[in-house]
Amino acid sequence: MNPTVIGLIVFACALGGALAGSRLRRWLPEHHVSDDSRDTVKLGIGLVATMTALVLGLVTASAKNSFETLDSTVKHAAADLLAFDRALARYGPEAAPLREELKRAVAVKIEMTWPSDPGRAAQLDPVATTAMVETLMERIAALTPHSESQRRLQARALEFGEALLGARWIVVAGAGTSVPPPFLVILVLWLTITFTCFGLLAPHNPTVIGVLVVCAFCVGSAVFLILEMDRPFDGLIKVSAEPLRYAYARLNR
Template sequence: MTEVESGLVVFIVLLLSTGFGVLVRPLLPEEHKAHETVQLIQLVIGMLVTFAALVLGLMTASAKSSFDTVANDFRAYAADLIQLDVKLRDYGPDTSDARALLRAYTAEAIATTWPHEPPPPGDYYQKNVPHNPEQLESPRLGHLLDQAESGIRQLNPPDAFHQSLVGDILAQFTVVSKARWKLIEEAHSSISDPFFKTLTFWLSVIFLSFGLIAPRNALALVTITLGALSIASAIYGIVDLDTPFTGPIVIPSQPMRDALAHLGG
């Protein structure tokens, strides 16, 4: 599910749970409404609320940490691309084709990973390439890097200096390839569906209890609705942070744009 769908599902489930509790309450026998029973329900609710708050806090911290890790990895990846281009430039004119492919790769990666942002200027890369933002891997982009690396392997170094540079360039291609696949794997959500469903069940039990013991007046219903909205917005934020390339909160593209500016030099 998307970020909006996750938050909306939780909000609806919590309201339905509360409504069910409100409807069931008049049907309960009087002994179920005794003071001791209400106290027991309040005690269980307090325990569940504490537990849910702890889980939501840990999920928020984990999602934020994961988001920051991906952002840092993207900055490091942009630096790896710049270092690769510097080594290609040091070799000389024979690597101009590889540098052009590297620029095309970087520009197209920006255009496809951040499709809602202005694409990089220039006509040296293929624009409007279909791409699923939830799937960072693109066979076409991988092929561009493979072409650039293949071109380097076909070079005939004229001396020991250029031969050493070829070795450094190929090693840097390996670094870039590993960093790329690391980012591809980090783009996937780490929140499992069974855990999300279990958390939603815990929250629905809490709001069902609210419906059973809450007074039947407008202020109580508005308060419960605002509570459900707050929980749903927290879930929305957690899922959004856990999917760093979709939703309103995304990894900034500036490091890759800075790398493209260096590659164009």
């Protein structure tokens, strides 16, 4: 789902509903817009507006939590990466080629997830880099420690490698959309009904129309932000690559 397109659709539906309600008011008989009728409509639309606001709040919180979880996973992966490299460095010269291999795998992963070309989409399929890390771990496991210290460092390096592999799958699992299309359709329907009633009850003048346009824009922007956070590695709002770039710059030193 393209967040910009969906946001514009929400804006258009909300504003269209408001304008339709304003036009409908002119056609209705006078007793349909009497004070008693207006009070009843206000009660009903107040309920729908409250439910819509609650749903928007819950979806926003869910998208934000998912985004923050992935951001935290990337930061922890960067820390594990540096610890992984330092364990290999302390192991001794035998692990020097493995450190080079680790740095190459990290470079590939960064370029796949955060492409240097803005026109390319992020590739979250971990198969290619996972194979590189698994091969690296097999080579680490094949090392022959000559002391208890090297044995501990070998075990720690393998632990950090497993942690990195786990982080990759967490990123892949968490990068999928958490906003089902049917849910979004129902939300847009509720918003359209709400704005239609706003137009039905409000007087027809430039000030009211301007306020309804601003409100429709705000609602469309909210949906846009929710869907942007729901794509943590694409679009305007992304999980930062800086922790991994920082770690990469300090590998093999």
